[in-house]
Amino acid sequence: MGLKDLNVSGKKVLVRVDFNVPLDADKKVTDDTRIAKAAPTIKYLLEQGAAVILMSHLGRPLKELKADGSIDKDAFSLAPIIPTLEDYVGCQVSFVEDTIGEAAKAAVAALEPGQILLLENTRYYKGEEKGDQDLAKGMAELADVYVNDAFGAAHREHASTATVARFFDAHERAFGFLMEAELEGAERLLNNPERPVTAIVGGAKVSDKILLLEKLLDFADNIIIGGAMAYTFSLAQGGKVGKSLVERDKTDTALELLKKAEAKGTKIHLPVDTVVGKDFSNETPRDTVAAGTIGDEWEGLDIGPESVERFSAVIAQSKSILWNGPMGVFEMPNFAIGTNAIAKAVAKATKDNGAYSLIGGGDSVSAINQAGLADEVSFVSTGGGAMLELLEGKELPGIAAIR
Numbered sequence: 001m002g003l004k005d006l007n008v009s010g011k012k013v014l015v016r017v018d019f020n021v022p023l024d025a026d027k028k029v030t031d032d033t034r035i036a037k038a039a040p041t042i043k044y045l046l047e048q049g050a051a052v053i054l055m056s057h058l059g060r061p062l063k064e065l066k067a068d069g070s071i072d073k074d075a076f077s078l079a080p081i082i083p084t085l086e087d088y089v090g091c092q093v094s095f096v097e098d099t100i101g102e103a104a105k106a107a108v109a110a111l112e113p114g115q116i117l118l119l120e121n122t123r124y125y126k127g128e129e130k131g132d133q134d135l136a137k138g139m140a141e142l143a144d145v146y147v148n149d150a151f152g153a154a155h156r157e158h159a160s161t162a163t164v165a166r167f168f169d170a171h172e173r174a175f176g177f178l179m180e181a182e183l184e185g186a187e188r189l190l191n192n193p194e195r196p197v198t199a200i201v202g203g204a205k206v207s208d209k210i211l212l213l214e215k216l217l218d219f220a221d222n223i224i225i226g227g228a229m230a231y232t233f234s235l236a237q238g239g240k241v242g243k244s245l246v247e248r249d250k251t252d253t254a255l256e257l258l259k260k261a262e263a264k265g266t267k268i269h270l271p272v273d274t275v276v277g278k279d280f281s282n283e284t285p286r287d288t289v290a291a292g293t294i295g296d297e298w299e300g301l302d303i304g305p306e307s308v309e310r311f312s313a314v315i316a317q318s319k320s321i322l323w324n325g326p327m328g329v330f331e332m333p334n335f336a337i338g339t340n341a342i343a344k345a346v347a348k349a350t351k352d353n354g355a356y357s358l359i360g361g362g363d364s365v366s367a368i369n370q371a372g373l374a375d376e377v378s379f380v381s382t383g384g385g386a387m388l389e390l391l392e393g394k395e396l397p398g399i400a401a402i403r
């Protein structure tokens, strides 16, 4: 059922959004794409006379607990995003410091049609990531209607993205406008993409994404690997990776992937050089070294110039391009050069070669915005892992639950 088919007038509508946005040290939103893209659904619901209850996760609070084992509420509260959200929806947003329970119920009871309430981070509850029934029931009790517009989290079978939908009848649940647009954006890559197809994968979520790469072998002609992902491959091939971010238990997976790629005729392109730093800061001393020769005191923070040249040549030949995951720590200007150069190469292939280019992922979108090239690619997706899994041919849990 589409959003416009729902009867929402005078109803309380629970909307799962993905407001997992990057925040700086002052808690300012540094890239508001996910908020901007969720706004049309929220505004439509308000115009129809609904009271809107928003819920989202932010980061991974249970994986980064404080020393005393408690949740770091200064780091993971959704409250700091409110000013940005208010700018986009054009009205005040109230906030409750819980996702379910008495405080949330009271805040919802006070909510009038045309008003918005934001619930606190869904991941403060252990049950969220387990898809817990009781937690989902607590969420469902707050509303008459459920809308899922959190494409970026649609690959997670969590209480707020999947389980909760099952507490609503078919005429009480729908996708939001962003979710619909994302599915359309993926369509062109899913259905007979023009070849060669090149997937560019980088970023930091190595264990999340390394298994997805195997599925991409069926889909892509070329896979370019950069970011932290590349060091796990380098280590697997016997290279020295110093202090670089690696996942040692994934080296066998990496080697198997290289073998399978060869058997399937998919070309894997790994960096041949890397920019290293002494520590994880912009001002740290830096150097460029051959891949696999990183000294013990150094960590890889960007791809090097020779890799940029080789990757750009592959991108220039491509007719369909999927990119998730920055090539380096682009948040630090000294290590953003590789990511910016690849962004330029993707924009150029789109313009000169008529390639269809899709870029997805919270940080990847932030990187393309930072490079000033978001308008020069074909489609900017709010999902990274979600988009990769969709293109893998999976029905995402967040989508299945609505359907």
Ligand SMILES: Nc1ncnc2c1ncn2[C@@H]1O[C@H](COP(=O)(O)OP(=O)(O)O)[C@@H](O)[C@H]1O
Binding pocket: 202, 203, 204, 205, 206, 226, 227, 228, 245, 300, 301, 302, 324, 325, 326, 327, 328, 329, 330, 331, 360, 361, 362, 363, 364, 365, 384, 385
């Ligand atoms: N070599 C590297 N070492 C450490 N972190 C890296 C490296 N390269 C990229 N990153 C980090 O990866 C993060 C993005 O990863 P990820 O979450 O997988 O991407 P997305 O949000 O686009 O899906 C960025 O914050 C970036 O700084």
Ligand SMILES: O=C(OP(=O)(O)O)[C@H](O)COP(=O)(O)O
Binding pocket: 018, 020, 059, 060, 152, 153, 156, 205, 360, 361, 362, 363, 382, 383, 384, 385, 386
């Ligand atoms: O940022 C997200 O994913 P992405 O990094 O793949 O774009 C989503 O909000 C999902 O977050 P998660 O990977 O912690 O489940």
